[in-house]
Amino acid sequence: GQQVMQIPQYQHVQEGEDFTTYCNSSTTLSNIQWYKQRPGGHPVFLIQLVKSGEVKKQKRLTFQFGEAKKNSSLHITATQTTDVGTYFCAGQGIQGAQKLVFGQGTRLTINP
Amino acid sequence: GAVVSQHPSWVICKSGTSVKIECRSLDFQATTMFWYRQFPKQSLMLMATSNEGSKATYEQGVEKDKFLINHASLTLSTLTVTSAHPEDSSFYICSAGGTAESYEQYFGPGTRLTVT
Numbered sequence: 724g725q726q727v728m729q730i731p732q733y734q735h736v737q738e739g740e741d742f743t744t745y746c747n748s749s750t751t752l753s754n755i756q757w758y759k760q761r762p763g764g765h766p767v768f769l770i771q772l773v774k775s776g777e778v779k780k781q782k783r784l785t786f787q788f789g790e791a792k793k794n795s796s797l798h799i800t801a802t803q804t805t806d807v808g809t810y811f812c813a814g815q816g817i818q819g820a821q822k823l824v825f826g827q828g829t830r831l832t833i834n835p
Numbered sequence: 836g837a838v839v840s841q842h843p844s845w846v847i848c849k850s851g852t853s854v855k856i857e858c859r860s861l862d863f864q865a866t867t868m869f870w871y872r873q874f875p876k877q878s879l880m881l882m883a884t885s886n887e888g889s890k891a892t893y894e895q896g897v898e899k900d901k902f903l904i905n906h907a908s909l910t911l912s913t914l915t916v917t918s919a920h921p922e923d924s925s926f927y928i929c930s931a932g933g934t935a936e937s938y939e940q941y942f943g944p945g946t947r948l949t950v951t
Contacts, residue, residue, distance in 0.1 A: 724895075756939065765928055765942045766879065811878065813940075821867055823930075823940060825879045 725750045727814050729826030737834045742799040744829035746812035753817045755788055755795045760828070761808045769797075769810075804833050837863045839931050841943035848919055848950055855915045856946045858929030864909035865931035869940070870902075873926040885912040885929075919950040 726749040736742055746755065754773045758766035770779055772788035772795060779786045785798045799806055809830045813823040838861040848854050858868055866887045871879040883904055884892040891904035903915040912931075916923055926947050930940040 758942075765945045768939050768941070771939060813879075822869060822881055822884055824881070827878045830876070 725814065725816050725824050727812060727824045727826040729812055729829060731829055732827060733830050733832075735832045735834065736802055738804060739801050742802050742806070742831055744797050744810050744812075744831075746795045746814070746826050748793045748814045748824075750793070751817055752792050752814040754815050755792075756813045756815070756823065757786060757795075757797055758811045758813060759808050760811065764808075766811060799831075802831070802833055804835050807831060807833050837861075837932060837941045839929065839941045839943040841927075841929055841946050843946060844944060845947040846949070848948070850920055850950055851918055853915055853917045854919055854948060855913055856927055856929075856948075858912045858914070858931070858943050860910045860931045860941075863931075865912075866909060868906060868912040868929055868931045870904065870912075870914050871928045871930070873928060873945075875926075879928065882914075887912075916948065919948070921950045924948055924950045 728747045730745050754771050756771045757769040759769055760766045770786050775792050776790045777788040783800045787796045795812055809828045811828045812826040840859045840861055842857045846854055868885040870882045872882050873879050881894050882897045885904045885906040887906045887909050893899045901917055906912040926945050928942055928945040930942045932940045
């Protein structure tokens with residue numbers, strides 16, 4: 724079945740440093756979504772990428788979708804303490820099912 | 836954005852008892868809802884897809900007789916953990932959404948189940 728691998732599992736940075744997490748799917752995706760989960764909270768939708776090679780920005784966050792629609796990345800520039808949390812990518816296959824397959828998540832901690 | 840609620844937010848039960856968790860879409864209709872389980876510091880694992888008016892579709896390895904899902908209306912899906920055991924202790928999260936315009940899923944706040 725479809726698998727989504729995400730690395731790194733953990734990332735600790737100094738405030739102000741950049742951060743990147745990467746996702747790789749075993750199969751071609753119809754779209755990929757990114758979620759953020761704060762400690763003790765539930766996943767909150769950040770963005771979805773649908774088109775091959777798509778790049779979207781949200782302030783300090785840059786999301787990319789690979790040309791083959793199998794990989795994606797999230798890059799945060801100049802991290803702030805409010806960026807702390809676990810970032811998940813989640814892919815939807817091209818078979819038409821709505822279900823999301825989540826990556827393992829990258830837990831970001833920041834030293835102020 | 837759309838709101839999904841879950842009830843209860845946390846529950847403690849004794850081993851062998853059953854627990855029902857409700858998932859409601861508050862301001863939209865959801866023909867499909869999803870149930871996930873999340874262990875501490877781990878990812879969300881899809882348990883089943885709940886379809887309004889029909890049987891749920893369970894993921895491989897999820898016991899359908901243990902995790903009963905009912906989606907009786909377009910705004911309510913329930914997950915019942917039957918004969919709960921300590922290993923069923925987890926964070927259970929539902930989601931709904933996904934339209935022709937957006938694939939976005941809206942997640943409920945989750946239910947933390949502790950089985951003693």
